[in-house]
Amino acid sequence: ISNLPRDLSEEVLCRIPLTSLRPVRSTCKKWSTLSKCGSFAKKHLAQAKVAEAKEFMVVMMMNFRVYLMRVNLQNKVESSCIKREAKLISLNDDEEVDISQVFHCDGLLLCISITKDKTRLVVWNPYWGHTRSIEPTHQFNKHDSYSYALGYDKSSKSHKILRGITCLNPHFDEFKIYDFNSDSWRVLDVTPDWHLRTIHHGVSLKGNAYWFAYSETRETEDFFLVCFDFTRETFGPPLPLPFEFAVSEDAMSVSSVREEQLAVLYQPWDTLKMEIWVTSKIEPNAVSWNSKVFLSVSLKQLIGPQFQFYLGSFFIDEEKKVAVVFDKDYKDKRNMAYIIGVDGSFKEVDLGESDARCYPLVCSYVPSLVKLN
Numbered sequence: 001i002s003n004l005p006r007d008l009s010e011e012v013l014c015r016i017p018l019t020s021l022r023p024v025r026s027t028c029k030k031w032s033t034l035s036k037c038g039s040f041a042k043k044h045l046a047q048a049k050v051a052e053a054k055e056f057m058v059v060m061m062m063n064f065r066v067y068l069m070r071v072n073l074q075n076k077v078e079s080s081c082i083k084r085e086a087k088l089i090s091l092n093d094d095e096e097v098d099i100s101q102v103f104h105c106d107g108l109l110l111c112i113s114i115t116k117d118k119t120r121l122v123v124w125n126p127y128w129g130h131t132r133s134i135e136p137t138h139q140f141n142k143h144d145s146y147s148y149a150l151g152y153d154k155s156s157k158s159h160k161i162l163r164g165i166t167c168l169n170p171h172f173d174e175f176k177i178y179d180f181n182s183d184s185w186r187v188l189d190v191t192p193d194w195h196l197r198t199i200h201h202g203v204s205l206k207g208n209a210y211w212f213a214y215s216e217t218r219e220t221e222d223f224f225l226v227c228f229d230f231t232r233e234t235f236g237p238p239l240p241l242p243f244e245f246a247v248s249e250d251a252m253s254v255s256s257v258r259e260e261q262l263a264v265l266y267q268p269w270d271t272l273k274m275e276i277w278v279t280s281k282i283e284p285n286a287v288s289w290n291s292k293v294f295l296s297v298s299l300k301q302l303i304g305p306q307f308q309f310y311l312g313s314f315f316i317d318e319e320k321k322v323a324v325v326f327d328k329d330y331k332d333k334r335n336m337a338y339i340i341g342v343d344g345s346f347k348e349v350d351l352g353e354s355d356a357r358c359y360p361l362v363c364s365y366v367p368s369l370v371k372l373n
Contacts, residue, residue, distance in 0.1 A: 009034060014043040018367060045367050058315065059109060059365040062335050063355040064098035066111065073320045077345035080322065082337050088126050102361060103150045105204035107368020110150040110161060127367040134178060137185050145198035149209035151230035160230050162209060164196050177233060192235055201313065201361060203256045208284055210254060210262060227284040236284040242277040251309040256364060257316060265314050272299045276316060276323055295323050295342045311359040326360040335360045
């Protein structure tokens with residue numbers, strides 16, 4: 001079969017699942033060369049988009065490992081399913097590396113591993129299997145909080161990494177940016193009058209990054225969204241949320257929707273009523289929210305009287321009118337996915353045993369042809 005004409009080989013191999021690329025490339029040199037060709041990759045990804053009409057993929061971090069998950073959502077929630085497709089292992093074939101943070105942008109994954117003695121940053125394109133290690137240029141301090149984001153300059157198409165450090169004593173924020181073209185870090189001359197809420201992950205949208213942030217006075221804390229514009233290399237103004245954050249025990253999370261909009265999840269600790277709102281417009285300097293909430297359900301009735309999300313991540317399917325939230329079940333020490341319909345329908349999916357130190361984190365994933373120099 002290795003003697004098939006090239007055009008016929010392309011037609012056959014472009015129909016294989018994305019997770020089968022690795023064994024295909026290891027079968028023979030001819031197939032390995034073919035699968036790394038740009039024309040083949042375009043055909044392969046076009047076939048993958050057709051397949052995603054029924055199922056789509058997300059990248060998920062669980063127990064300090066990164067997995068590719070296949071999701072099949074239905075209007076009838078009980079018919080929906082989530083399956084672990086594969087563990088992504090190309091970061092380092094020779095040793096297991098604990099991943100503490102993952103940030104997705106443009107088909108690339110920024111993976112951060114922070115240990116007692118060093119911080120490791122690797123940008124990874126799982127489709128090609130390419131990685132790029134980046135020297136972090138700082139020493140990890142266990143008393144500080146770190147946030148990372150991956151984005152790109154729309155004018156030059158150059159990818160960049162933003163690193164924010166929130167120092168607790170004294171309390172201040174410092175930001176550095178890494179440019180792929182120059183292969184160097186620079187300190188940003190920004191002095192915001194707010195702090196990133198580093199306990200929550202940020203998301204990428206249209207090459208920019210969005211986080212929850214807060215400003216504090218002696219009496220209150222005000223919460224909002226902030227955007228970092230990777231083209232202008234600056235933060236935009238505070239962007240209002242569609243809800244009023246009450247106390248630090250309240251749960252909230254942010255997610256991207258089809259690389260076009262943002263969605264936010266909010267759950268007060270006292271009522272346990274979960275709401276998800278979707279933007280109607282989102283730019284670095286402006287945001288507006290749909291007048292009608294996307295989903296509003298009582299978790300007391302669905303899961304139990306004491307259940308509350310803490311550091312859960314989520315995504316939504318507007319067409320199927322379904323949300324999927326990932327979090328921990330502390331009682332049974334399991335990673336869980338909760339599929340919730342806007343009509344109140346509900347399904348639990350057990351994702352396996354949970355490491356108490358690591359919260360499951362999900363992000364959208366679309367294979368990319370971007371190559372890392």
